[in-house]
Amino acid sequence: MTSTLSFLLLTLTAYWLGCRLRDRTGGHSLAQPVLVAIVLVGGVLLVTGVDYADYRDGTELVSFWLGPATVALAVPLHRQVRRLRGVALPMLVAIPLGAVVSVVTAYTLVRLCGGGDLLATTMAPKAVTTPVSIALSGQQGGLPQVTAVLTVTAGVLGAVAGPAVLTLARIRDRRARGLALGAVSHGIGTSRALAEDETEGAFAGLSMGLTALATSLLLPVLLVLLR
Template identity: 40%
Template sequence: MNLFGHPFGISPGIVPLFALVLTIGAYLIGQSIQKCVNKAIANPVLIAVLIIGITLRVCHMTYDSYFSGAQFIHFLLGPATVALAIPLARSLDHMRRGFLPMVAALFSGSIIGLASGYGVVRILGGSQVIALSMVPHSLTTPIAIGVSQNIGGIPSLSAVLAIAGGILVAIGVDAILGWMNIEDPAVRGLAAGVAGSGVGASRVIPQHPVSAAFAGVAIGLNGFITAVLAPVFIGLLKYFVHR
């Protein structure tokens, strides 16, 4: 039944409120499930995406209608990212001691991220535009959209890939770093922030203040480095391939 088109359905005037409550409620349900099962696979963002997607499908609600209410939460992504400066300020001494290794890791992670994203798609037979959309997959969503627009990708697809990549990192980061016997909170935060941006970093941020600080640096600088290097990488690629 189309609840949003039916004369006895939900009034268009309260659709934004419904979308806002749905978004917050879906995430809270995801958090509750994760606490109950205590498994990384029960990622709150993944669960919330599934709940919201199913609800929109059942209610025949368009994404534009949903976003009219959810855009307030979307706006809060900016302040939430900026808030990572708080643990950053508290860990400045720690960062100064490891400044050069941190910068080297950031550049390495950014280059490998954009090159592997493009290369894997092309090796598997994907089209050029899909490969370009995959380049910013490890960035926070707003930056991924901007980078995708700049290099000729599909911004909406890049946003989906960035969120999906972040969820995968959040699910697997503890297992992978544990398998590698990496316990240093700085390394864990940097790895999660570079590979999975905000969604991936959300897994390690509550574990230690230093992890939160390094994750915040990784999210911001990885976005900046990739935004600068991606057009250069694509330009060099076109030059050597088509020369």
């Protein structure tokens, strides 16, 4: 298993199996296609002894299409644009505030647990969509590769536990649920929100984009203050 085609086939098959498992379990929180695909692909690579760098190079096509796929999230948002009325101002306040809380808590917790500035900086942008978090980590002196792992982990955890936490908190409004999932678990959370409800998914996509923008603007300032 060393060809680009085999790596692409492995990735798509693993994700397809994840979707089938989600459907067969009635949308169980642990049956997230991304989580299932990570486990399956990781297991195959481990068993076959394939180097991850070779797998990554062989799946560049998938990475390339992440950009257009993200842009395509504007389609469900356009269908729900009328529901933006009355929430635009609260949203523009909540998202930057959420970005501040995310960065400050991530950085501070690492330092309180004995981690250095390098690890704390690497952790700080973990709630932003992966391409942006990697870029921000590199610009601020973090470790982009580790940030990528942390970002995917945050996305998976948010997609698995986020809806249940929101339900326990008695947050029923689909717009609010979508905004929360998009802000803390970016693309993976957005895919979960889309599976739950179109309105929820549309607002999750909007939140993901605005959170990335807010964090990009605020992170350099916040790190100066925290350091």
